[in-house]
Amino acid sequence: MDLNRVTLIGRLTRDPEVRSTPAGRSVASITVATGRTWTDQAGQKQKESEFHNIVMWSKLADIAGQYLRKGARMYVEGRLKTRDWTGQDGVKRYRTEIIADNMIMLDGPARSGATSDSIPSSQNVESSDEPQPVIEEEIKVEDIPF
Helix, strand or coil, rough: CCCEEEEEEEEEECCCCEEEEECCCEEEEEEEEEEEEECCCCCCEEEEEEEEEEEEEEHHHHHHHCCCCCEEEEEEEEEEEEEEEEEECCCCCCCCEEEEEEEEECCHHHCCCCCCCCCCCCCEEEECCCCCCCCCCCCCCHHCCC
């Protein structure tokens, strides 16, 4: 059995970029930053940030474009996918992305740029087109088991 699973909590580095395929399917590209802090052997506090490219499809892409904004905190689940192509200069290039299956907006509507009639904060949003139940209890970062 194989497993290709990614789970992140971070902040958007820019507003989502939403496009449509020629077939009319929505696709959103976002970048999420995650950080870590540690103390090195000399006792100095060190910080490191990682930037993750995330792709969302269909309804999940539409929701991201409507409600997410730069600086918003989010939880995202998905799988890794590496694309390759040959650039105009003839060099083969690679890009590893997270294909999102699920996301939870961790900030309230004011922080994520949504209006008061928007979906509640911390709503669980999956990429299927089927209706999803609304999570009414608040999810705290401390409660996530990792």
